[in-house]
Amino acid sequence: MKHYRIATIPGDGIGKEVLPAARAVLDRVGRHHGLSLSYDEFDWSCERYLAEGSMMPEDGLDRIRHHDSVLLGAVGRPGVPDHVSLWGLLIPIRRGFRQYVNLRPITVLEGVPSPVSRALPGEVDLVVVRENNEGEYSQVGGRIFEGTPEEAVVQESVFTRRGVERVLEYAFDLAGRRGGRLTSATKSNGIVHTMPFWDELVAERAAEHPDVSWDQEHIDALAAKIVLDPARFDVIVGSNLFGDILSDLAAAVAGGIGVAPSANLNPEREFPSMFEPVHGSAPDIAGRGLANPLGAIWSASMMLDHLGHAEAGAQVMDAVRGVLASSPVRTADLGGTAGTDEFTGEVLSRLP
Amino acid sequence: MKHYRIATIPGDGIGKEVLPAARAVLDRVGRHHGLSLSYDEFDWSCERYLAEGSMMPEDGLDRIRHHDSVLLGAVGRPGVPDHVSLWGLLIPIRRGFRQYVNLRPITVLEGVPSPVSRALPGEVDLVVVRENNEGEYSQVGGRIFEGTPEEAVVQESVFTRRGVERVLEYAFDLAGRRGGRLTSATKSNGIVHTMPFWDELVAERAAEHPDVSWDQEHIDALAAKIVLDPARFDVIVGSNLFGDILSDLAAAVAGGIGVAPSANLNPEREFPSMFEPVHGSAPDIAGRGLANPLGAIWSASMMLDHLGHAEAGAQVMDAVRGVLASSPVRTADLGGTAGTDEFTGEVLSRLP
Numbered sequence: 001m002k003h004y005r006i007a008t009i010p011g012d013g014i015g016k017e018v019l020p021a022a023r024a025v026l027d028r029v030g031r032h033h034g035l036s037l038s039y040d041e042f043d044w045s046c047e048r049y050l051a052e053g054s055m056m057p058e059d060g061l062d063r064i065r066h067h068d069s070v071l072l073g074a075v076g077r078p079g080v081p082d083h084v085s086l087w088g089l090l091i092p093i094r095r096g097f098r099q100y101v102n103l104r105p106i107t108v109l110e111g112v113p114s115p116v117s118r119a120l121p122g123e124v125d126l127v128v129v130r131e132n133n134e135g136e137y138s139q140v141g142g143r144i145f146e147g148t149p150e151e152a153v154v155q156e157s158v159f160t161r162r163g164v165e166r167v168l169e170y171a172f173d174l175a176g177r178r179g180g181r182l183t184s185a186t187k188s189n190g191i192v193h194t195m196p197f198w199d200e201l202v203a204e205r206a207a208e209h210p211d212v213s214w215d216q217e218h219i220d221a222l223a224a225k226i227v228l229d230p231a232r233f234d235v236i237v238g239s240n241l242f243g244d245i246l247s248d249l250a251a252a253v254a255g256g257i258g259v260a261p262s263a264n265l266n267p268e269r270e271f272p273s274m275f276e277p278v279h280g281s282a283p284d285i286a287g288r289g290l291a292n293p294l295g296a297i298w299s300a301s302m303m304l305d306h307l308g309h310a311e312a313g314a315q316v317m318d319a320v321r322g323v324l325a326s327s328p329v330r331t332a333d334l335g336g337t338a339g340t341d342e343f344t345g346e347v348l349s350r351l352p
Numbered sequence: 353m354k355h356y357r358i359a360t361i362p363g364d365g366i367g368k369e370v371l372p373a374a375r376a377v378l379d380r381v382g383r384h385h386g387l388s389l390s391y392d393e394f395d396w397s398c399e400r401y402l403a404e405g406s407m408m409p410e411d412g413l414d415r416i417r418h419h420d421s422v423l424l425g426a427v428g429r430p431g432v433p434d435h436v437s438l439w440g441l442l443i444p445i446r447r448g449f450r451q452y453v454n455l456r457p458i459t460v461l462e463g464v465p466s467p468v469s470r471a472l473p474g475e476v477d478l479v480v481v482r483e484n485n486e487g488e489y490s491q492v493g494g495r496i497f498e499g500t501p502e503e504a505v506v507q508e509s510v511f512t513r514r515g516v517e518r519v520l521e522y523a524f525d526l527a528g529r530r531g532g533r534l535t536s537a538t539k540s541n542g543i544v545h546t547m548p549f550w551d552e553l554v555a556e557r558a559a560e561h562p563d564v565s566w567d568q569e570h571i572d573a574l575a576a577k578i579v580l581d582p583a584r585f586d587v588i589v590g591s592n593l594f595g596d597i598l599s600d601l602a603a604a605v606a607g608g609i610g611v612a613p614s615a616n617l618n619p620e621r622e623f624p625s626m627f628e629p630v631h632g633s634a635p636d637i638a639g640r641g642l643a644n645p646l647g648a649i650w651s652a653s654m655m656l657d658h659l660g661h662a663e664a665g666a667q668v669m670d671a672v673r674g675v676l677a678s679s680p681v682r683t684a685d686l687g688g689t690a691g692t693d694e695f696t697g698e699v700l701s702r703l704p
């Protein structure tokens with residue numbers, strides 16, 4: 001019997017509703033595969049910030065450093081500036097644990113309508129590999145002449161060879177194991193220091209991966225093409241900001257943010273990886289049992305995969321696909337009337 | 353009789369095919385409105401760069417400084433790095449002439465199919481106002497430890513109070529004259545120096561424009577919403593990079609980049625403004641008479657508007673709408689078989 005200790009951080013709003021759904025699914029499929037999963041729950045959140053002045057304790061990372069994985073619901077709450085919740089919790093974990101790959105699979109599932117008429121189930125199946133540790137998200141920069149007409153701010157993007165190489169290596173490897181195609185998101189025509197550097201490293205990595213056919217697209221044109229012809233993409237790799245934008249966009253093309261999962265991976269497994277749905281805390285529907293748990297359940301399936309239990313992960317996704325393709329049970333964001341529990345129950349009923 | 357001197361820069365590829373189409377339309381409608389238009393053509397292009405080592409002469413800006421407008425086709429050519437054509441021609445004009453507003457109207461036209469099923473003619477009619485002079489497009493930055501494992505690059509984004517205020521002022525004004533709604537593109541949760549500053553200035557400007565209802569969205573969520581529900585937007589204002597991405601994306605939602613126009617405006621009219629289609633030089637179809645001139649013709653209509661001839665501009669767009677809505681004549685990118693000339697002829701035939 002394999003034992004795993006999972007740190008769970010439900011966070012705010014619907015995070016607290018989708019996380020139990022993911023756990024229920026994990027427990028069921030785990031039992032079938034002889035996995036023993038135990039959970040330690042942490043109340044790190046905007047609520048905690050309002051009560052105690054910080055999103056997590058100072059030694060937060062140390063408390064979860066030896067867990068096998070982190071499962072996160074969602075963070076964010078009206079009244080707490082978004083950058084507080086991000087830089088007080090998400091970014092320290094992503095960086096502190098060298099989770100330099102943010103993996104976002106985007107698949108049009110049968111039974112989930114897409115706003116894009118050409119985005120058909122079985123045709124759109126891509127993965128966005130987002131650099132998750134450096135780039136445009138940086139603390140470096142500041143403000144000058146505050147409060148005067150000459151006021152100005154600067155913000156530094158920082159890209160390192162090591163940081164870019166490792167995420168590209170991951171993306172080329174992944175493309176080699178998937179459809180053999182990689183698209184790099186760039187903007188080397190407008191952003192003249194970091195993006196030409198990114199392009200150079202892509203070309204270098206490509207030379208080491210002759211099995212992968214690759215191209216690059218400027219981010220503006222790429223965003224357009226994801227809408228015009230989503231089926232043409234296999235693996236898309238982008239910087240922290242570009243990956244963030246493209247993955248939300250592609251998730252919308254695949255039927256909405258409520259469905260999309262993500263994995264923050266430390267591929268070397270020196271530190272725990274973190275799994276979280278792409279959606280936010282959705283204060284407008286929080287507390288009413290209406291949240292779509294699919295993003296969280298899909299993220300849990302990615303966690304099983306990462307822990308080495310690909311078959312268990314696939315069973316979870318088969319159950320989800322089954323519900324969507326052959327039952328009317330779905331949450332309101334997908335046009336249904338089911339609540340979180342009903343949908344989760346339907347998934348559970350299709351698991352061995 | 354009003355006389356206007358227009359500087360034309362056909363540029364590369366299909367730029368040289370769509371510019372004559374725009375001129376033909378301008379001449380026809382100008383004659384009807386008693387406008388005398390004369391053109392000075394400049395061969396500034398990647399072709400010139402390959403032959404003479406620069407995209408334009410050193411005193412380029414001085415040669416067109418006293419023209420009433422600039423009409424540009426497209427620049428870019430395989431073999432010339434994109435940043436050369438951009439920083440050697442487009443950016444110097446945009447900055448040198450303080451064209452700090454990049455205006456990109458996005459309308460779903462009847463007869464132009466959209467990839468997004470909910471994007472219907474008469475419902476989607478938005479304008480992206482892009483900051484066009486500063487922000488993420490900057491020369492500031494560089495590389496350290498080149499060629500070593502420690503290699504790193506930094507890129508500085510620079511936002512000034514003056515630069516942000518003036519484009520926001522334009523955007524709020526425009527929203528006041530249109531549907532009264534403004535959406536600001538931000539990413540203040542991830543990009544912690546420039547974007548919170550941007551948000552502050554939006555809130556300041558908003559207080560001066562109580563007639564406009566406004567909100568802000570993070571760029572990732574906004575990209576998704578433009579696909580999920582494009583009809584909800586009126587004026588979207590964004591930084592240089594965000595405006596670039598969102599306008600290409602919204603143009604795709606409205607049926608493709610081949611249709612989209614843009615205006616680089618110096619609202620104070622101290623310098624000429626520049627009008628250019630959003631599409632590139634399309635080397636794959638260049639020289640074959642297949643290019644869609646609609647983006648260039650629409651840009652010419654925006655030029656008439658800017659020069660104070662709104663009625664003439666509207667007549668051009670009425671003619672274009674007429675062709676698309678009630679004839680099968682359209683270019684290959686819109687599913688038709690017409691060439692550049694045939695489409696242009698059809699537009700001309702509907703002008704007074």
Ligand SMILES: CC(C)[C@H](C(=O)O)[C@@H](O)C(=O)O
Binds near residue numbers: 438
């Ligand atoms: C040529 C290119 C760099 C340019 C830009 O990003 O400004 C183009 O995409 C545009 O939108 O005009």
Ligand SMILES: CC(C)[C@H](C(=O)O)[C@@H](O)C(=O)O
Binds near residue numbers: 086572
């Ligand atoms: C919370 C937010 C800032 C975050 C990000 O941009 O990384 C989110 O959009 C995501 O994609 O995980």
